[in-house]
Amino acid sequence: MRAMILAAGRGERMRPLTDRTPKPLLPVGGLPLIGWHIRRLAAAGITDLVINHAWLGEQIEAALGDGAAFGVRIAYSREGQALETAGGIATALPLLGDAPFLVVNGDVLTDVDFTILAERAESLDGTLAHLVMVDNPAHHPAGDFGLLADGRLSTNPADGVSLTFAGIGVYHPALFADTPPHQPAKLAPLLRAAMADGRVGGERHTGLWLDVGTAERLAEADAIAQHWAR
Template sequence: MILAAGRGERMRPLTDHTPKPLLEAGGKPLIVWHIERLRGAGFTELVINHAHLGHRLEEALGDGAALGVRIAWSPEAAALETAGGIRHALPLLGGAPFVVVNGDVFCDADFTALRSAAQDLEADGPLAHLLLVDNPEHHPEGDFRLDPDGRIHADGQPRLTFSGLGAYHPALFADLADNTPAKLAPLLREAMNAGQVGGQHHAGRWIDVGTPQRLAELDRELQRGQG
């Protein structure tokens, strides 16, 4: 699943008429970079949610055939936040664990590892596997601690930043009401406290494309072939 329902307030005015995942860097929309990497890892069935200017996403990507995938769209009348959007899309995602990526980040991670991690998730065992990255300048305090055994904790030091890429079991969202906004972090912290969240550190390229300045920086790097 690719999360693409955010309003992109920090990206205004660029997002006044274009949904943030369709903003371009390196000559192609941010969301297309994800789709190509997902397809390369063997993902051909994708779910994409949308709210703000969602029709523009559907017009641009259609059913995904031009990109070698099949896209099922999960529209939201108003953005349901991260966990709420995933919960709303569960009927499209099926009953097996799945991989989710934020549509407004750029990452050169190999989705094959997340695909393998998803297969190890269980309703009564590990519920999530997260990709963590070094703390960027705009988020120096980080989010979670990764221990040497690959388990992620809500507390403790040193902390890394959640990349927005993860694998989840549907059971993580079982107690959420549909069509109700809900954030992902509280669900993850609860599962962490129960010892049900694992993860890994990604030391490669990652950027939270949250401002016009960071988008321009990424575009320059990709144009120079540094992506």
């Protein structure tokens, strides 16, 4: 199974920290933020990784290389400009293959069990996506989608349990069949269309999940990861 780490964002809310350093390389607990994903993916036996990048992407390649230092193999999907989530994934499809794959946002800190998600990928069975959902954080109280009792997701957060998309999911390549590569495209419209057909499942993660989107949350992530590094 392959996994993709999304690392092409500019990190506007983190400026000036991200003016000279891409957000995935900001230090957290003695590692670049993206390094924790790579380490956890490797521990789950997922060692073929794709990383997309745009802003200061050459720094990401210089820091991570071919992945050997982490025990993984990294291929890079280079974007001249950030292509949004769906556009970035569609552009990277030739590197991801024909089987379902895992995607994780590069700017979150989490203890999600990637081993379980790898198992989800093997049993999509007609489902186009399986998303990790978390309780609605204070900065996003309305939530994104509703988790229904049968494990499917609804576009209406008022249906079932209102939760926030964690930026972590398993996708079938068919979800991106009509998304042209090398062009910006958002993921949410694709997911909503698939949800309307009952083809998106989800699960609630109750462990650690932190959207490292501000300098304050970066400091919080650093404090948490300092304990992991011991």
